[in-house]
Amino acid sequence: MYFSRRNFLKLTGLAPLVIGGTSGKAETIWERPQLYFSRLPDLAIPIQEIYPTAFAGEIFVSGGLTPSSTPIFYDLSPSKRCYIFSPKILTWRKGPSLPEARHHLGMAANSNYLYGIGGFHGKKDDAWQAMATVYRLTRNGNEWDSAPQLPTPIAESIYTNISETIHVVGGKSPNNHSRNIDTKNHYVLIGNTDWETAAPATIRRNSAAGTVVNNRIYVIGGRQTSNGNTKARNLAYAEAYDPNLDQWEKIRPLPQALAGLTAAPLNGKIVVTGGEAFGPNGNWKTGTAFSTVWAYDPISDQWSKESPLSEARHGHGAVTIDNSLYIIGGAAKVGPQKTLASTIKLSWKY
Incomplete structure (x- = not known):
């Protein structure tokens, strides 16, 4: 070349x-180049544990955990609301509500459909039931329809689109005892009709960050929950998937072990923002949320530390449209604390 x-x-x-x-x-x-930040209009409500995506040139946020007068998890409840942000006029508006409330609802889109995938549902004291249901919305649609169900209930995964196919990687699924455990499963929705299996990721994890650059899926960081003699821990591990070879390969790890972070492409690089780490023995009350921003260059396989966010956040969303990256919602403290409604735009400038 x-x-x-x-x-x-x-x-x-x-x-x-x-x-x-x-x-x-x-x-x-x-x-x-340096990342520059600008504050945009807030969401109508504070919301965290979201996986927003771009669809038809706009940003869609559906589901998540939001403060509630009838909470099921501390002061939060899952939402069925949908909000749409227009980068052209910089405003939020309401979209069609989901058929059922979900938190950690995965979202991905191709040219025809916006998908709401899996996630958690449940009642007070049992709020973490992973679901196999999938909803979808057409362009200009005013109602979500049922879509092909996942092969297994799953949540806290990576959700992406390559060449019109929807990919779901890793996350948590219930075992035979209905306990959510980490998985490395990799499912692909073909032709908007059938879920098929692809090469599994090399490790099991949840709450990782993922994105696509040059038709390769990148999965970064995340968390492994306690299992037998293995203690819960954050990860710096990163890997990339080549759909043409149906293979994963290890890449340079993130310099910081993080979960609940985001990853999104911006001008050929992958920008990773925020995240959290639990305290000793998995205690989120003594954990830390981060404002750190990292950038990964797929060509050089190198990471660089960028200017931090103005406020720490985890469980937020990150969506790229054109040459801007939008950071949405999340929480400024670990776990169900200090849920945010803010929206920030990031862009590279020289």
Whole structure:
């Protein structure tokens, strides 16, 4: 492959800055792009544990956990509401409500449908029942319809789209004793009609971040729950999936072990934001939420630390449209604490 200087700059993410030298000749120094943040209108309600996605040029947020007068998990309850954000006019509006409330509802879209996948449902003291149900919405649709069910109930997975196929990777599924355990299963919705299995991820995990760049799925960080002699722990492990080979490969790990984080593409890089870590013995009350922002370059397989978010958050959403990345909702403290309604836009600038 021929690499021109212009292509090299695009791949490396560097930009030349030409200044005048004392000899009269132009001198070139290298300037690294920086992420810039701007505050956008808030959601109508604070909401966390969401997996929003882009559909028909807009951002859709459905389900999640939101403060409630009849809570089922501390002061939160699952939502059936849907909100739509227009990047063109920078406003939120209500969309069609889900048939049933869900939290950790997975969302992904292709050119024809927006999907709401799996997630948790339940009543007070039993709020973590993983579901196999899948809903979908058409362009300009005003009602969600039933879609092909998942092969197994699942939640806290990675949800992506490659070439019109919807991928669901990892997450939590109930075992024979109805206890949610980590999985490395990989399901693919083919032709909007049938779920098939693909190569499983190399490790089991939940609450990871995932995105697609150049038709490869990247899965980053996450959490492994306690299982037998294994204690719950956050992960820095990262891997990428090639659909043409149906294979996974390990990539450079995230410099920080995080769960409840997000990953989204932005100008050829993967921007990872926020996350949380529980305290000793898995105690979320003594845990920490993070404002950290990392950027991964798939070409060089390197991570760089960027300017942090103005506020820590986990369980939030991250969606890229055009050359902007939108950070939505989440919580500023670990677990069901300090749920947010804020929306932030990120973009690279030189």
